[in-house]
Amino acid sequence: MFEIKNLKASLEDEDKQILKGLDLKVGAGEVHAIMGPNGSGKSTMSYVVSGKGGYVVDEGEVLLDGVDLLEMEPDERAAAGLFLAFQYPVEIPGVGNMTFLRTAVNSQRKARGEEELNAAQFLKLVREKAKSLKIDADMLKRPVNVGFSGGEKKRNEILQMAMLEPKMCILDETDSGLDVDAMKLVAEGVNVLRDGKRSFLVITHYQRLLDHIKPDVVHIMADGKIIKSGGPELALEVENHGYAGLLGEVA
Amino acid sequence: MGELQHENATEALLTRHGAPRPASDWAENARRAARARMLALGAAGRRDEYWRYTNPAVLNAPEAPEAEILQLDEAPVFDGFDKLLITFVDGVYQPDLSDDLSGEGLEVSLLDEALDMDIHWAGELFGVLEAKGQHPVPRPFAALNTALAGQGVVIRATGKVSRPVALRYCRSELRSDVLIHHVIRVEAGAELTILENGAGAARLNTCMEVDVAEGGSFHHLRAQGRDHARLANTHIFARLGAESHFKSFTLTVNGALTRNEVVIDINGDNTKASVAGASLGDGDFLHDDTIFITHDAQGCESRQVFKKVLKNGATGVFQGKILVQPDAQKTDGYQISQALLMDDDSNFLAKPELEIYADDVACSHGSTCGAVDENALFYLMSRGVPRSEAQNMMIIAFLDEAIQEIENQAMADDIRSRLIGWAERHSA
Ligand SMILES: Nc1ncnc2c1ncn2[C@@H]1O[C@H](COP(=O)(O)OP(=O)(O)OP(=O)(O)O)[C@@H](O)[C@H]1O
Numbered sequence: 001m002f003e004i005k006n007l008k009a010s011l012e013d014e015d016k017q018i019l020k021g022l023d024l025k026v027g028a029g030e031v032h033a034i035m036g037p038n039g040s041g042k043s044t045m046s047y048v049v050s051g052k053g054g055y056v057v058d059e060g061e062v063l064l065d066g067v068d069l070l071e072m073e074p075d076e077r078a079a080a081g082l083f084l085a086f087q088y089p090v091e092i093p094g095v096g097n098m099t100f101l102r103t104a105v106n107s108q109r110k111a112r113g114e115e116e117l118n119a120a121q122f123l124k125l126v127r128e129k130a131k132s133l134k135i136d137a138d139m140l141k142r143p144v145n146v147g148f149s150g151g152e153k154k155r156n157e158i159l160q161m162a163m164l165e166p167k168m169c170i171l172d173e174t175d176s177g178l179d180v181d182a183m184k185l186v187a188e189g190v191n192v193l194r195d196g197k198r199s200f201l202v203i204t205h206y207q208r209l210l211d212h213i214k215p216d217v218v219h220i221m222a223d224g225k226i227i228k229s230g231g232p233e234l235a236l237e238v239e240n241h242g243y244a245g246l247l248g249e250v251a
Numbered sequence: 252m253g254e255l256q257h258e259n260a261t262e263a264l265l266t267r268h269g270a271p272r273p274a275s276d277w278a279e280n281a282r283r284a285a286r287a288r289m290l291a292l293g294a295a296g297r298r299d300e301y302w303r304y305t306n307p308a309v310l311n312a313p314e315a316p317e318a319e320i321l322q323l324d325e326a327p328v329f330d331g332f333d334k335l336l337i338t339f340v341d342g343v344y345q346p347d348l349s350d351d352l353s354g355e356g357l358e359v360s361l362l363d364e365a366l367d368m369d370i371h372w373a374g375e376l377f378g379v380l381e382a383k384g385q386h387p388v389p390r391p392f393a394a395l396n397t398a399l400a401g402q403g404v405v406i407r408a409t410g411k412v413s414r415p416v417a418l419r420y421c422r423s424e425l426r427s428d429v430l431i432h433h434v435i436r437v438e439a440g441a442e443l444t445i446l447e448n449g450a451g452a453a454r455l456n457t458c459m460e461v462d463v464a465e466g467g468s469f470h471h472l473r474a475q476g477r478d479h480a481r482l483a484n485t486h487i488f489a490r491l492g493a494e495s496h497f498k499s500f501t502l503t504v505n506g507a508l509t510r511n512e513v514v515i516d517i518n519g520d521n522t523k524a525s526v527a528g529a530s531l532g533d534g535d536f537l538h539d540d541t542i543f544i545t546h547d548a549q550g551c552e553s554r555q556v557f558k559k560v561l562k563n564g565a566t567g568v569f570q571g572k573i574l575v576q577p578d579a580q581k582t583d584g585y586q587i588s589q590a591l592l593m594d595d596d597s598n599f600l601a602k603p604e605l606e607i608y609a610d611d612v613a614c615s616h617g618s619t620c621g622a623v624d625e626n627a628l629f630y631l632m633s634r635g636v637p638r639s640e641a642q643n644m645m646i647i648a649f650l651d652e653a654i655q656e657i658e659n660q661a662m663a664d665d666i667r668s669r670l671i672g673w674a675e676r677h678s679a
């Protein structure tokens with residue numbers, strides 16, 4: 001169970017609060033979607049939850065299976081089972097994708113007291129997962145995200161997720177920039193990871209993705225808060241009528 | 252008064268090392284000429300254009316500082332490679348720690364022996380390339396080296412030399428003050444790799460004169476030891492003939508002061524030259540790369556790739572110049588110098604220079620310094636990589652462009668493993 005309780009967070013450098021009392025609960029095995037206008041704080045929420053610098057938590061808690069994540073370093077949160085697929089995956093020249101993946105997988109295993117994968121085990125696993133996401137060997141050899149197309153970057157995020165097998169996955173606009181086929185691949189990538197225990201929080205602007213990844217709950221976020229939650233029909237309402245009506249209801 | 256003091260300082264430098272074993276006339280003439288050059292140039296001073304960032308006082312001081320000798324907890328760099336090993340301890344050749352001075356396609360002799368014989372080609376190089384390299388930038392410590400060095404090797408490659416010649420510089424004295432001078436000739440079409448490894452002295456001054464004939468190929472890889480308090484001022488003077496290849500890479504970790512000067516004259520068409528370096532310093536560390544590449548022929552390519560990782564008040568200096576003479580059309584010159592500053596106390600001083608007199612050339616240069624990219628660091632950490640390890644990955648990634656200049660992949664990997672070792676020992 002993943003839970004955000006009354007989360008308030010501000011920018012470190014400016015006296016500006018972005019998250020203004022956010023509440024959210026994702027039960028084990030559930031898929032929730034978050035939609036909301038540009039600038040409403042969706043990415044900020046994902047960053048604060050995963051421990052990016054530059055933000056100050058003013059109030060609130062973030063719990064994963066009852067453990068407070070906010071006191072932890074980002075790598076500890078990852079080892080505790082949190083994963084964020086970035087809206088804008090970062091390019092890291094000079095760091096090989098494979099080296100990175102293997103270091104990440106084994107760091108987490110080490111942190112959890114599990115045995116590390118040897119080179120052969122790792123290679124077998126990564127080849128298998130990469131194949132299903134149509135990521136070719138050449139992409140794996142290149143530096144992390146360097147020279148990847150927008151869609152390739154997003155598929156690479158899903159590959160990392162598949163390798164790391166987190167408990168709680170936050171996907172920040174993983175669908176944006178994907179062509180129809182790539183979107184299906186990504187959705188499949190997510191669906192095969194649905195095992196009744198693993199939870200997902202899918203941030204998106206479009207109903208399209210939710211046709212492939214069926215959410216249990218849809219939340220609408222505006223101005224740093226969840227203003228409405230409902231079933232999949234809420235996403236359709238946004239698709240058809242935009243946010244104006246929903247925002248009006250609240251005001 | 253000031254003049255006189257300056258002259259005295261120069262005289263003092265010329266007496267502090269003691270005289271080398273007397274050699275034959277031609278060599279003694281070359282030494283005398285170097286001495287005269289030294290007196291004319293005067294000692295290096297802070298006012299000199301290329302000594303503004305690095306204070307030469309400790310290099311000019313009458314005595315070398317006491318520099319603790321680091322006991323290595325790892326195999327020496329290049330240990331695993333087949334090579335012809337030549338060992339110097341405190342700057343003195345050690346026959347019992349060296350291999351036979353012979354090899355296929357190779358003529359090797361010791362400097363003092365060679366200077367006492369009539370070796371025609373050596374006479375045309377010894378002190379000659381160094382003297383040429385004194386203009387337009389004076390390099391008094393190199394003249395000092397030619398005037399007084401008694402140790403070193405004289406190597407002639409006549410064919411494809413399969414085994415690298417490895418010069419190992421060991422230390423046994425805390426305050427050794429050493430001059431080493433090498434003279435190298437790579438004949439037309441010949442190939443030679445020189446490895447240098449070790450701190451060598453509390454204060455080390457090396458001078459390597461390299462002449463690469465048409466179609467020759469010279470590779471140089473150097474690791475300057477890990478001793479913390481040692482000082483080093485090294486010089487490479489290279490003259491490159493047509494269609495030759497020249498590559499030099501230097502790894503520097505630790506060292507209170509290191510000044511590596513490289514002077515390359517590209518004299519023949521379609522030649523390729525690369526000088527690269529990775530240096531890593533933590534605390535009391537100053538590393539200075541002072542490079543001067545002259546293009547005096549057509550269709551040549553030169554590369555300068557220097558990367559520095561600096562922390563806890565370490566200083567990096569880069570002074571790199573590409574001079575393209577009027578007839579050097581189709582020159583392709585590339586220069587990059589970058590520093591990764593791990594904190595606000597460290598600093599990087601760069602003086603990149605392009606001087607171009609030909610019109611059909613492509614030259615680019617860039618110099619940057621900055622901290623570790625926080626976004627990249629967060630990305631790595633968000634996947635479970637602990638901060639120090641993520642930081643080390645970023646350090647290695649940053650340095651890799653310089654390492655990629657190394658042609659031999661196994662040796663490049665050896666260097667990479669040393670970088671990782673350093674980063675791990677010095678992670679906060
Ligand atoms: N580091 C920052 N510096 C300044 N403003 C910031 C910073 N991070 C976030 N903001 C601001 O906070 C608000 C929320 O941004 P955020 O990226 O979380 O929105 P979002 O809901 O993800 O939008 P989108 O749908 O466009 O991705 C915006 O007004 C943004 O400009």
Ligand SMILES: [Mg+2]
Nearest residue numbers: 042043044087
């Ligand atoms: Mg966003």
